Amino acid sequence: EAGVTQFPSHSVIEKGQTVTLRCDPISGHDNLYWYRRVMGKEIKFLLHFVKESKQDESGMPNNRFLAERTGGTYSTLKVQPAELEDSGVYFCASSQKLFGRTGEQFFGPGTRLTVL
């Protein structure tokens, strides 16, 4: 079974440009999450989709970030316009329908974004 995949693996852009990150979750996983790790700091939650609906977007830093999951399959995260502080590793994770409390998440390899 294929794991969570993310594209691109690296992106280097200039301040003010737009970048779109893509995440393909594990097939059949309704829950999809985006996280970000700024260098040296903890991985921080950005938002959570259940199918195509945003369940929780409390972690989105500001309105320059837009996440979509049309059709409830893959998701995109667009940053427009990018700022220097947006640099970091963006992780995507997915999980099956939640049962119990553990909600184990499976992570992709991340997209390393560098804004110059």
Add this chain to the structure above:
Amino acid sequence: ILNVEQSPQSLHVQEGDSTNFTCSFPSSNFYALHWYRWETAKSPEALFVMTLNGDEKKKGRISATLNTKEGYSYLYIKGSQPEDSATYLCASNTGNQFYFGTGTSLTVIP
């Protein structure tokens, strides 16, 4: 916002040595504690999920314990090998949101 702390931040050990790291988390609103092993440019790999106070899990040379009353978990590696070099992340799950620590970076010197 939950404050999850890991210590030490980084660690260098000789091959064959045993080592352990700590993850501390608020004991209120606790659902589960997750440990991940992460090598740069790869997906964080799930090691353990623990939910009950006193839980102990083991996977080969790696084991973990959980104390939900005092809010800490230990990860132990017995007889460290160079391939154990990675960042070890813990995350406290409060229901549907994960709060991660900054990780412990382990380097095992051959």
